[in-house]
Amino acid sequence: MPEPTAKPIAKPIAEPIAEPVCASDALAERGKAVVWDVVQWGRPARAFALRYEGRVVSYLNRCVHVPTEMDWQEGEFLDMDRRWIMCSIHGAHYEPETGRCAAGPCGRGQLTPIATEERDGQVWWQPTADIRPVAFDEPGPAPDPAPDSAPDSAPDTAPDGAPDGSR
Numbered sequence: 541m542p543e544p545t546a547k548p549i550a551k552p553i554a555e556p557i558a559e560p561v562c563a564s565d566a567l568a569e570r571g572k573a574v575v576w577d578v579v580q581w582g583r584p585a586r587a588f589a590l591r592y593e594g595r596v597v598s599y600l601n602r603c604v605h606v607p608t609e610m611d612w613q614e615g616e617f618l619d620m621d622r623r624w625i626m627c628s629i630h631g632a633h634y635e636p637e638t639g640r641c642a643a644g645p646c647g648r649g650q651l652t653p654i655a656t657e658e659r660d661g662q663v664w665w666q667p668t669a670d671i672r673p674v675a676f677d678e679p680g681p682a683p684d685p686a687p688d689s690a691p692d693s694a695p696d697t698a699p700d701g702a703p704d705g706s707r
């Protein structure tokens with residue numbers, strides 16, 4: 541009698557672990573956002589979280605109109621009335637609760653949401669297959685090239701005009 545073939549055991553897919561953003565009290569109602577680095581599709585990007593109507597909302601810091609960062613100062617995303625997320629480049633207005641474009645050159649676009657939750661006085665974000673935390677071994681920006689030699693024409697006078705070695 542043939543042995544019953546064993547069924548392969550499916551490996552559970554590991555859920556990405558939630559990552560800390562900041563302490564809950566770092567986000568005041570309609571206040572300054574917390575901005576942090578992420579990696580989207582293997583490329584460096586930034587995300588931000590702010591509190592609106594008591595809830596923490598979070599998006600990629602990338603305008604739908606032109607893929608550029610939107611804050612007019614680090615963490616400042618809301619307009620003067622603290623009603624809309626506003627892109628500082630051409631003034632696109634986004635609904636804070638949904639990230640949908642409400643006015644301006646962003647058309648029918650929507651900001652890319654980042655899932656966040658508050659737990660035990662801490663704000664957490666949930667990485668996905670597309671948007672991940674920055675790994676410690678992630679290659680950073682290329683360093684500035686080191687100077688390979690002294691300048692071609694070194695000055696032969698001291699800064700005050702006195703010849704070298706004359707003092």
Ligand code: FES
Binds near residue numbers: 604608610628645
């Ligand atoms: S880049 Fe944001 S409105 Fe143009």
